[in-house]
Amino acid sequence: MIPEKQVSLQEHARELEPELAKLIVAIGDMTVPLQNEFPHRLMGVKNAPNKYGEVVAELDSWANGFICDRLIKTGLVRKIYSEELESPLLYNESAPFVVTLDPLDGSSNIASNNPFGTIVGIYRKDLPCKGRELVASLFKLYGPVTTIVLATKKGVHEYVKHRTGQANYMLLHESMKLPEKGKVIGFGGDITDYPEQIYKFTKSLVKEKKLKLRYCGAFVGDFSQVLHYGGLFMYPMLLNKPEGKLRLTYEGIPMGNIVERAGGKSSNGKCSLLEIMPKDVDGRTPLYVGNREIVEALEKALA
Ligand code: AHG
Ligand code: MN
Ligand code: MN
Numbered sequence: 001m002i003p004e005k006q007v008s009l010q011e012h013a014r015e016l017e018p019e020l021a022k023l024i025v026a027i028g029d030m031t032v033p034l035q036n037e038f039p040h041r042l043m044g045v046k047n048a049p050n051k052y053g054e055v056v057a058e059l060d061s062w063a064n065g066f067i068c069d070r071l072i073k074t075g076l077v078r079k080i081y082s083e084e085l086e087s088p089l090l091y092n093e094s095a096p097f098v099v100t101l102d103p104l105d106g107s108s109n110i111a112s113n114n115p116f117g118t119i120v121g122i123y124r125k126d127l128p129c130k131g132r133e134l135v136a137s138l139f140k141l142y143g144p145v146t147t148i149v150l151a152t153k154k155g156v157h158e159y160v161k162h163r164t165g166q167a168n169y170m171l172l173h174e175s176m177k178l179p180e181k182g183k184v185i186g187f188g189g190d191i192t193d194y195p196e197q198i199y200k201f202t203k204s205l206v207k208e209k210k211l212k213l214r215y216c217g218a219f220v221g222d223f224s225q226v227l228h229y230g231g232l233f234m235y236p237m238l239l240n241k242p243e244g245k246l247r248l249t250y251e252g253i254p255m256g257n258i259v260e261r262a263g264g265k266s267s268n269g270k271c272s273l274l275e276i277m278p279k280d281v282d283g284r285t286p287l288y289v290g291n292r293e294i295v296e297a298l299e300k301a302l303a
Contacts, residue, residue, distance in 0.1 A: 028148055067118065081101065114218065134274075185212070188215070223289065241284075265291070
């Protein structure tokens with residue numbers, strides 16, 4: 001629900017342990033300098049591919065360096081696992097938190113000025129560990145407005161940035177829950193490469209449940225649709241890519257935590273993404289997130 005009184009992220013985070021609140025506020029505070037850089041790095045790619053051999057957008061690698069630097073400067077982060085780092089960044093052994101980072105999700109949307117964002121997982125324990133160990137996870141969405149959606153054990157809250165300087169994020173939605181009845185569906189990957197059961201299930205959601213197609217090409221943007229309107233987002237297993245595309249540690253687990261704390265369900269087709277013990281920190285996973293009854297029906301169709 002939308003609160004009557006204007007509450008800043010700083011004030012609202014007081015319900016959390018002080019160190020966690022401090023880290024989350026710092027993650028919010030880095031947005032203004034980060035976004036000031038966007039116009040200068042919308043085009044261009046790095047000449048060296050990343051550890052997956054993928055082309056890296058100029059902004060991907062700059063944002064990674066900037067965010068890691070700011071996280072270390074909080075003095076609260078001892079280790080960072082990032083999609084854009086060859087190996088984890090180790091620092092300040094005694095600091096309380098370990099962070100996973102997709103510094104820029106939706107790189108293909110940068111040059112076309114479509115939504116993109118940042119995905120963060122926060123742990124006290126070191127990895128590898130299951131997503132259930134998350135202390136918090138959040139995503140930032142650089143859309144028409146900039147928002148942060150944060151999941152902690154207290155629930156899922158959305159904040160919108162509308163002032164520079166201090167108190168620049170204000171509470172927009174408190175204790176978010178997916179709507180009972182799902183309205184939208186987004187699906188990534190080559191649909192002609194979908195396994196038969198997934199193809200049929202997708203068709204049934206559109207034809208019978210009348211879910212409307214909403215797909216922007218960035219997980220953060222497509223996820224936000226499902227969080228607000230209910231339904232399903234998936235980047236499924238494909239016949240030629242059985243592990244799908246999205247990365248379990250950097251994308252699936254932090255976002256799976258948000259959808260489950262908002263009353264929905266995440267799955268790799270068999271179980272919750274939060275129940276998987278990641279074998280390889282860079283590993284991919286088929287990903288299904290949305291209303292519990294839809295995701296459970298999909299798991300049944302795949303059984
Ligand atoms: P990233 O930019 O961090 O690599 O993530 C891109 C991901 C995700 O945001 C999106 O859902 C998916 O890639 C889109 O993949 P396709 O371009 O293959 O559709
Ligand atoms: Mn991503
Ligand atoms: Mn990325």
